[in-house]
Amino acid sequence: MGIVIRPWQKGDLEALRKITWQSWISTYSSFIPESDLRSYFDIHYTEASLFSRLDDPSMQGFIAETDDHIAGYARLFFNRDENRLYVSSLYLLPQFQGQDIGMRLLEAAEGYAAERLVDELWIGVMVKNRQALVFYRKVGFQFVREEPFTMGKTTVSHLIGYKKLGRSPFINQKIYTTFDGGGNHPEPHAERVKSLPELCLELLSEQKKAWQDLREGYELLKDVKERDLPCKGFSVRLQYNPGRIKSSMAEVGEKNVRERRCFLCLDHLPEGQKEILYRSDYLILCNPMPVFSSHFTVSHLDHRRQAIAEHIDTFLQLMADFGSGWTVLYNGPTCGASAPDHLHFQAAPSGQMPIEKEIRGEKRLTLMTQVYGILLYQVRDLGREVIILEGDEPMAVGSALKGFLKALKKVLLIDEEPMVNIAGFYKERKWHLVIFPRRKHRPDAFFRKGDDRVVVSPGVIDMEGVLITPVEKDFERLDAASVEDLYKEVSLEGETVQRAIAAIV
Ligand SMILES: [Zn+2]
Known part of the structure; x- marks a missing residue:
């Protein structure tokens, strides 16, 4: 023709x-x-x-x-x-x-x-x-x-x-490999399709060789100092990580975000960075300012605002694709996302966050309700509000999360996405979402002047119990009482969370 x-x-x-x-x-x-x-x-x-x-x-x-x-x-x-x-x-x-x-x-x-x-x-x-x-x-x-x-x-x-x-299309020069789910190679003698974690770890090791900033970022990670701090009923790990100063201090106000160059847009990605094209719509990148020994950012190909409800399917799919042993993280646009205008998640191997042990076993969990057949628990004695959703049907898990967010909006009388951080993982054929409803992003101490200032900017990693302090003085001086106050200050009140649970329809 x-x-x-x-x-x-x-x-x-x-x-x-x-x-x-x-x-x-x-x-x-x-x-x-x-x-x-x-x-x-x-x-x-x-x-x-x-x-x-x-x-x-x-x-x-x-x-x-x-x-x-x-x-x-x-x-x-x-x-x-x-x-x-x-x-x-x-x-x-x-x-x-x-x-x-x-x-x-x-x-x-x-x-x-x-x-x-x-x-x-x-x-x-x-x-x-x-x-x-x-x-x-x-x-x-x-x-x-x-x-x-x-x-x-x-x-x-x-x-x-x-x-x-x-x-020539920029994207072609930047793609290390593509991940479409791995189920598309039925020929019996075809090479085994690599799992998503395998591809990510391969990318990380290649990128450490080829991309100097990343290598340096991981070098710095070797020098971070950590100390465990027992608090009332829970514990946190303080991490003194000077490499994170830029992220902790990031101006996330609307005007600043609008005027800066978006660092997740494909055109602006650093020279030397390569990505995994994930299911046609997302890129998996190595985070050049890591908190963990492997730390990835999963960002949408398009410059679209951070929002969980419309993208819950991808969030759950990522957990399933990474599989047990990995955690996928989400920061709401006004409570921890360093690029609130560019949709992204993070992924890291599990086992590095204190809260993971603390919620294991059901001693602290109170079953509050079932939504679409999904169990909703409230967790006691963690010094911050924590909700867990658990279920084996992704559509139902997604609907339950949306139902909870909608109820929070109703109780808080807001139209926009309620402030939440979410950590999720897929284990024993079930999705587990650990949700932190928030009252504010940064504590008052962040905005104090001079010596009184404490540079902590809690996002999902901090809420999971790894408290990042990019300033050494803060790392030295934070004690149990100040950490307990900090969590209390940035978490939504228990009573409000209860009302939201009751308002889920
Ligand atoms: Zn962007």
């Missing part, structure tokens, strides 16, 4: 309408009601409005034509305010998808951009249009912003991204 790409003409109007509508129905109707698609279409895709676009000098369009069919089109829009060229639509009839026609249209768009001396091509793609996101990322787009997009009465999330022209 020969494909010809040519500029659009007025005679193409009817075909443009048909292609747009059919591709919307096949792609969007699973998440946008047809009535909303229709009302949007009836406003923006009338013959008259298309006709005016064909005449608009800030627009250009390309048609992909087979011998007897118009198979698809791309529309480009030059946004003068932003001085940017957007691919504002790229649609194919369903029967022509997956045949490289999209790629051909994109090449025509790039050619046009080059003629106009533009070196970037921008695009917006709906978050739920996963196939398209995977395609655009593969050809070199990076998504850097999330925005709402409304069609009729439905508002969906939209990712805005760009491609630097004339550069």
Whole structure:
């Protein structure tokens, strides 16, 4: 089948309408009601409005034509305010998808951009249009912003991204290997597929050889000082880790975050860093400022805000893929995440956090309720509020966590995600989530001046009992009473947590 790409003409109007509508129905109707698609279409895709676009000098369009069919089109829009060229639509009839026609249209768009001396091509793609996101990322787009997009009465999330022209897809140069679940090699003599932990440890050892900053980060880890501090009913391990000063002191206010260069975006990753592409959407990276002897960051390929409810499936999948012996960590956007604007988790081998022993056995656990068949425990005498969810059905575990977060919102009278840190692991065919509901991120002592200042910035690792102190003086002077006060100050009150448990529906 020969494909010809040519500029659009007025005679193409009817075909443009048909292609747009059919591709919307096949792609969007699973998440946008047809009535909303229709009302949007009836406003923006009338013959008259298309006709005016064909005449608009800030627009250009390309048609992909087979011998007897118009198979698809791309529309480009030059946004003068932003001085940017957007691919504002790229649609194919369903029967022509997956045949490289999209790629051909994109090449025509790039050619046009080059003629106009533009070196970037921008695009917006709906978050739920996963196939398209995977395609655009593969050809070199990076998504850097999330925005709402409304069609009729439905508002969906939209990712805005760009491609630097004339550069081979950045991602290809950065990928060490790919992990898709390992179940795709049924041939009997195929090499055994490596497990995710094996791949991660391999990456770490390769990266220590090839990437100097990482090597130095792990060298520094050898010199950290630790001391165990028994407190009332529990114990913490203080870690004096000067390498973590940047992370502990990170300005996580909205304005600072907006103005800084996001250090998890693919384009900004340090030279020398390599990643594992995890299930098409995430990168697993070695953390260059480790707290543990192997410490990984799992970050989304797109610049999307930190949020647990929408990404709980990945969180649970990561636990299962890492398997028993590993812990996956989540910090809420306002209580410990150093990049609240870029979705990420962490992973590390289990057995390094004091709380793991303390919650083993059920002596401290009180079964409070069952949600979707998932057991919800409250843990006593840890000096901070701890909730445990346990179950063997990932969908149900996810729903139970969402139910708990929703109840917390209701009790706290807030709309945004309640402050939580979560550590999760998969053991004996069950998911275990250890949840720390929080009242504040940093204790007052963090904001004091001079000698009174204590640099602790509790995130999930600290709540798990490894209290990071990047300043030596704090490491020396923190005692049981101050640690007990600290946990109490940053944890949500027990009474509020109880009310939230009672409010789960
Ligand atoms: Zn980012």
